[in-house]
């Protein structure tokens with residue numbers, strides 16, 4: 001039996017280098033792993049946990065899907081779909097909402113961060129969203145979930161929920177594992193190396209968007225925060241900013257951390273940042289070229305999402321039916337198993 005891979009990305013304005021190095025890059029690599037079936041999802045229902053302007057959300061959905069295609073998601077291998085087009089996600093999300101504890105959700109650090117930072121009112125959706133994320137994953141019998149480090153806690157909760165349902169109603173869900181990359185799992189902000197690079201950062205100097213122009217990329221690295229001292233060495237304790245930049249360099253230039261450090265021996269931060277910017281410009285150039293292609297063909301992007309949703313629904317429906325039957329929901333079929 002093949003291993004099922006599933007992951008999701010929120011369509012919120014920009015997609016940044018952290019999203020790419022922490023998640024998207026692995027989504028692409030996994031497509032070619034033998035005996036795996038990948039499914040990738042643009043999670044628009046997660047986006048509305050915070051206020052969205054409808055016309056902006058529409059644009060972000062299309063742009064996020066175009067970015068997924070531009071980085072190399074091949075819809076012939078891996079269905080790419082929009083979460084709200086597969087209503088089974090919302091339905092299972094509600095069921096899981098009724099099995100997750102208030103205390104568990106209260107411990108989620110992402111909720112604590114986001115509800116504190118937000119100026120607008122905190123919605124119940126923002127609080128319960130890990131249950132919907134668990135539904136995204138469990139609906140497809142997922143084995144592996146490629147994500148950045150910040151999603152580890154949500155994955156743990158998903159595993160707990162899968163085991164809880166299995167204990168209550170009999171074997172129902174595959175218990176999934178997070179797949180977190182060795183390098184790039186937590187890219188930090190360029191203007192603040194203590195916080196992760198984030199699309200909701202107040203300043204655009206925090207991140208490199210995948211569609212930033214070469215000029216913008218050069219400027220952002222030029223003004224990026226560095227540490228005291230002058231040596232370009234990897235030391236997360238003493239040199240968090242430089243270590244973050246070195247991580248980006250080593251991935252973008254395709255060299256080991258050892259080699260990256262060797263290249264900048266005896267050079268200062270200024271030279272390092274210049275070479276770093278050129279490495280990232282070159283690294284993103286082919287992605288940006290493909291992105292322009294997809295952006296000029298929005299109907300093709302919609303077709304990909306439509307086809308993806310059709311294939312995803314075929315997979316999701318039987319699992320949801322099984323869950324409903326096991327819980328005793330609906331008129332038919334009769335409950336199987338039943339709550340112990």
Ligand code: ATP
Pocket residue numbers: 008009010011012018019020021022023024146147148149150151184185186187188196197198199200
């Ligand atoms: P933000 O906090 O920036 O609003 P998010 O984590 O809500 O972003 P998503 O679009 O939902 O963003 O995340 C998509 C993927 O990118 C997830 O797998 C997440 O773990 C990963 N990711 C997000 N930020 C980073 C980062 N700074 N470094 C590495 N991976 C990241």
Ligand code: LTN
Pocket residue numbers: 006007008009010043046132133136137145146147151154
């Ligand atoms: N919550 C995730 C995005 C996400 C996801 C998923 C990731 C939603 N559903 C399912 C993996 C699997 C985030 O990065 N904020």
